[in-house]
Amino acid sequence: MYTFSNRLRIGAIILMALGIVGMTIGFISAPGSVEEAKAIVAAHDDGHGGSHGEEHAVAGHETHDEASAEEHAAHDEHVYHQLANRPWAALYVAAFFFFMISLGVLAFYGIQRASQAGWSPLLFRVMEGITAYLVPGGIIVFVLLVLSVLHFNHLFPWMDPEVVAEDKIIQNKAGYLNPTFFLIRAAIYLGGWIAYREISRRLSIAQDKADDDSNFKKNFRWSAGFLVFYLVTESMMSWDWIMSVDPHWFSTLFGWYVFASMVVSGVTVIAMVAIYLKSKGYLPDVNDSHIHDLGKFMFGFSIFWTYLWFGQFMLIWYANIPEEVTYFVQRIEEYKLPFFGMVAMNFVFPLLVLMNSDYKRINWFVIMTGIVVLLGHYLDVFNMIMPSAVGDKWFIGLPELGALSFFSGAFIFWVFRALTKAPLQVTRNPYIEESRQFHY
Amino acid sequence: MAETKIHAYYDDDDVLMHAVKKVKAAKHHIEEVYCPFPVHGLDRAMGLAPTRIAITSFMYGCLGLTIAIVMMNYIMIQDWPMNIGGKPSFSYIENMPAFVPIMFEMTVFFAAHLMVITFYLRSKLWPFKEAENPDVRTTDDHFVMEVEVHNNEDELKELLLETGAVELNIIKKRH
Numbered sequence: 187m188y189t190f191s192n193r194l195r196i197g198a199i200i201l202m203a204l205g206i207v208g209m210t211i212g213f214i215s216a217p218g219s220v221e222e223a224k225a226i227v228a229a230h231d232d233g234h235g236g237s238h239g240e241e242h243a244v245a246g247h248e249t250h251d252e253a254s255a256e257e258h259a260a261h262d263e264h265v266y267h268q269l270a271n272r273p274w275a276a277l278y279v280a281a282f283f284f285f286m287i288s289l290g291v292l293a294f295y296g297i298q299r300a301s302q303a304g305w306s307p308l309l310f311r312v313m314e315g316i317t318a319y320l321v322p323g324g325i326i327v328f329v330l331l332v333l334s335v336l337h338f339n340h341l342f343p344w345m346d347p348e349v350v351a352e353d354k355i356i357q358n359k360a361g362y363l364n365p366t367f368f369l370i371r372a373a374i375y376l377g378g379w380i381a382y383r384e385i386s387r388r389l390s391i392a393q394d395k396a397d398d399d400s401n402f403k404k405n406f407r408w409s410a411g412f413l414v415f416y417l418v419t420e421s422m423m424s425w426d427w428i429m430s431v432d433p434h435w436f437s438t439l440f441g442w443y444v445f446a447s448m449v450v451s452g453v454t455v456i457a458m459v460a461i462y463l464k465s466k467g468y469l470p471d472v473n474d475s476h477i478h479d480l481g482k483f484m485f486g487f488s489i490f491w492t493y494l495w496f497g498q499f500m501l502i503w504y505a506n507i508p509e510e511v512t513y514f515v516q517r518i519e520e521y522k523l524p525f526f527g528m529v530a531m532n533f534v535f536p537l538l539v540l541m542n543s544d545y546k547r548i549n550w551f552v553i554m555t556g557i558v559v560l561l562g563h564y565l566d567v568f569n570m571i572m573p574s575a576v577g578d579k580w581f582i583g584l585p586e587l588g589a590l591s592f593f594s595g596a597f598i599f600w601v602f603r604a605l606t607k608a609p610l611q612v613t614r615n616p617y618i619e620e621s622r623q624f625h626y
Numbered sequence: 627m628a629e630t631k632i633h634a635y636y637d638d639d640d641v642l643m644h645a646v647k648k649v650k651a652a653k654h655h656i657e658e659v660y661c662p663f664p665v666h667g668l669d670r671a672m673g674l675a676p677t678r679i680a681i682t683s684f685m686y687g688c689l690g691l692t693i694a695i696v697m698m699n700y701i702m703i704q705d706w707p708m709n710i711g712g713k714p715s716f717s718y719i720e721n722m723p724a725f726v727p728i729m730f731e732m733t734v735f736f737a738a739h740l741m742v743i744t745f746y747l748r749s750k751l752w753p754f755k756e757a758e759n760p761d762v763r764t765t766d767d768h769f770v771m772e773v774e775v776h777n778n779e780d781e782l783k784e785l786l787l788e789t790g791a792v793e794l795n796i797i798k799k800r801h
Contacts, residue, residue, distance in 0.1 A: 500723045506712070541684070 188468050188605045194598065201595025202549035208588015213272035216585075223266035234300055267340045268576045273585040274339035275575035280331055280589035282427065283451075283567045284597045285323035286444075290452025292315040292383055293416055293445070294483075299386070299409035304620040307473055307492030310390060310608045312460050316452070317383050317561045318604030319597055324376045331427070335365040341575050343498055344433040356433050357432050361553055363430055371426055375419040382412040400615060428567075431574040435513045437502070443479055444570075445495040450532075451563045454556040459601065461549045468610050474547040475626040481546030481555075485536055488559060491535040517569060520578040564590065630775040631657065633760055634786040635768050637795035639665045642769045645789035646671045649773060652785055657772040661766040679748075683741040690736025694729040760797075772797075 199455035217223035295313040300305045334341050343349050344356045344363045356363065385408055415427035421441030429440050437443075463469045502510045517525045536557050545551045572580045612618055636642040642665065649656055656672055656739055669676075674703070699718045707715040714720040745754065755759075764770050775782060 496723075496726065500726065503723050543680075 187609075188463065188467050188602075188610050190606050191466070192603050194602060197208075198595045198599040198602070201591045202418070202599070203595075205588045205590070205592020205595060207583045209277060209592060210588075212276060212583075212585025212588055215309060216273050217266055217269050220258060220266045223269045224262055226269060227265055234475045252510060253449065265579070268544050268579045271340055273339055273576040274330075274578060275571055276585035276589045278327075278341060278575075279564070279567050279571050279586070280593040281323070281326050281330055282571075282589075283564050284326050284593040285320065286448045286567070287451045287455050287485075287597070288317050288323055288601075289320040289379060289420075289458060290445075290448035290450070292320060292452075293413070293420070293449055294378060294452050294456070296409045296412045296416065297381070298403055300413055304407070304617045305476060307462055307612055307615040307617045307621040308469070308476060309456060309622075310615070311605070311608060311610050312463065312469075313456055314383075314387050314390060314608070315605035316455055316601050317387075317461060319600045320380055320383050322596065322600055323593075324380060327427070328372055328376055332369065335369060341407070341571075342431055342433075343574070344430060350573050359433060362566065363433060367428060368430075371422060375423050376542065378412075378415050382393045382408060386412075390612060391608055393615060394609070399616055402614075420448075428570050431571055432513060435510065437498055437510070437513075439494055439498055443491075443498055446487060446491035446494050447563050450484060450491050451560055453483045453487060454559050456480060457552050458556045459483060460607075461553055463605075464611065465549070471611065471622045473625065473626050476621075477552055478543070478546045478626055479624075484552075484555065484559065485540040488532055488536040488540075492529065495529065495532075499623070515578075516573050521569055521573060522615075523578065524569055528565040528569060531558050535562075596620055629799050630779070631797045631799070632773045632779070632782055632786065633795040633797055634771045634773065634791040635761075635763075635795075636771065636790065637664075637768055637792050638790075639769065641790040642771070643668065643671055645771060645791065646784070648789050649771070651787065654773050654782065654785075657774055658771040659772070660759055660761075662765050662767060662769070679741060679745060682744050683702055683737045684746075686740035687733045687737035689740075690732040690734070691729055692793075693736070694725070694732035698725045698728060750774075768792075 218225055218389070250430075291313050295310070295317060297303075298310070298313075308470070333339065335345055337345070340346060344359070345365055350356050352359065386405055389405040391399045393399075422442045424444035428444060429436065457477060460469060460472055460480070461477060464472050499514060502514055507510075536555050538545055539551065539555050568586075615621075634645070636645060639661070642659070642661075646656065646659065646668065650671070650673065650740070657794055659668065659672065661668070695718070703718050709715065713724060718725075722791055759765060760772070760780065761768065771786075771791075773782060779796070786794060
């Protein structure tokens, strides 16, 4: 049995506390009205000399005064929404990122069970521990979605009746993008994923005490069924929770793209938690070959993610159809560093570091690559959500780091708490001996 | 001078593995082992150095990538920068996404083909090459271990029989 080390628990609580402070400052310093937003922008512009606002004002006043005033009001309103969105978007990105990790682990776990992999049963309890975060993480994401529906923020433009009233394109999508149906769908996805997680966990624990393999077989069937459900709901979830922040834009491979990001972060976290537990002596049977296999999955899925990232980018860049390409125009103009930086972190770095077979067996190499990959995939989610929420007003400051810190603390706390609830090694799995003998 | 070798025949890969370990432990030099199929772990038991073919493959891939970049930069950007469907051909980086499929394929092409050719060269394989296996049975169901003899024939024979050899042949070669 694993005991939650006090240092780790205190570390997680400190992370959460710091995170709450950061997020609170973020929410307090966000403007509450258009006037406040103007003051913030003015203060910001003074520091940087030449301002976009002044130039714009001079150019406007020369010709038509009235139209310019109206335009100005609209501009101020827009800036106010962007600034007000920032703490919310920071919260949403971090909440989704950590939820996504445990969902990615759940998908990977389902695949391991359905494919009856011989190497991984030793790591099942680690995976089950990580997927425990699915419940609190999913609830937090759901609450954030409900708050969006209740107009606490403007993350999803299609939820704003004023926007929809003037927007023919969103009106035509209202059959799918309407608040009630949106929340019902979210509840179905979350319900299904959490249900599978709980059932599989229960069967996994029951199998340890059983005297036949019936629980194992049931778990196999549930996992195969879950993967079908997951494939459909994950795709729809990516349209709902991520793609719909840009309701004028669509991409057909978006679901896969989000899946790749999710599963590579998931595998990375499995590897990191396994290495941590092994270093503390809790997983004596996990050997270098298991870490090597996880390293291979990290490497392979990193390249899979890049393939989809590039597949999506290149098709849209090449055809250059105005209604699609604005998505990338905005990202390249306003998010150049995060947009291309994440390709370096998620592709070039793991490609060069994890290519060598020997390096995949060196624990600190895997941990170091894992940290870079996780930060890279945080940036990936950041790049998906932020441009529509805050536009060029983005910065990785207190609200973002605070949210990241809070959710990493909550994630660590919940995951390691769940790891103490059951023995760290499954005992009566038919493949456990193969897994124990596994070497590559 | 006549060189003498013993060919020890085995009919099971497990027995062979144990025999290899025993012969190694007795400090005899194993010249070669002929198998009808790859025996997992045999190279390690024989103490062979790990292959470096993956490293060559990586270098060939880098070569392919370089060739693809230089080629397309010359053709599309330097030599004849045409406007083809509005694609920006002012600099390589601006039009790079369009070149990536070729860059990728050239990398894979060079890495794969040159690695295979390297393998053929290093293992001396080519068409019309005379087969080297000492006994036709080694391609079917027998394993042969070739051990050099240095005036210790009887002792070596005894050792090999002890390891489970089903047949021993003394080979005398003239140079």
